[in-house]
Amino acid sequence: MHIPDGLLSMPVIVVTYAIMIAVVAYSAKKLKNLPENKIPLLGLFAAGIFAAQMVNFPIIGGVSGHLLGATLVAILLGPYAAVLIMTAVLIIQTLLFGDGGITALGANILNMGILGAFLGYTVYTKLKGINEIVAIGVASWLSVFLAAVLAAIEIGISKSLPFGKVLTLMASYHAIIGIGEAILTIIIVQAVRAKLPEIGGVPA
């Protein structure tokens, strides 16, 4: 779901970059108390998300999707660490691998990182009292679905095009891709917790 160059108008580029920079700076401030021994873990999660995003899984109709992972990381390490990790991943993807446009980096970090980190974390926290698996599944599915809706809105504001069609296509594809996200997030969160029971959180 990496938005390329040429899809966003100047106002949308400016606004999304401004929000992204503000939230990344705020998250960085919140991470000042990050325990020193958690830093390698942060790096490993970032590396893992990068690798996971290389592997697209097929959905219906000759379309594919890949893990976003922001909600996954937020559940395990907290939303601020998730913002930092997703920012690092997206910067490398954009600058070195041409995944997503440089003008869309603000929007892509906002959609695929910040939204999933905070919204996914909030939904998970609210639902985990009911059922852990349901909480992880719903939070991660929503993070993909709403990221797609947000991307559609950003593109819709930027371009004169049939907005309803863009929104419907983005929402339908990602409603299905979100199921993949939910399954992968449930499996990975449970596996990491089983292997690293002491993982705890990062100041959230």
Added chain:
Amino acid sequence: MKTIVKGLIIIIILLAIALPFASNNPDGLEATMEKVGLEEHPVYEAPLDYGETWGQSIVMGMIGIILVFGVSYGLAKLIKGA
């Protein structure tokens, strides 16, 4: 240090196993762009890609994995130090 190397090796092994199953189909956004006739207009040429073959993809994956680890590790250190 041992944990870091172990973690990175596990990630690379999992990637090596998963890559043959990866789909080359357009993703949800690319498919949407095709259907409504949106085209990208690159303003920047990235120096690397993800490779075509399994071997190339593993090498590019390893480069990316190590760079992403380095950048996030460095950013976290910078935040702690600032």
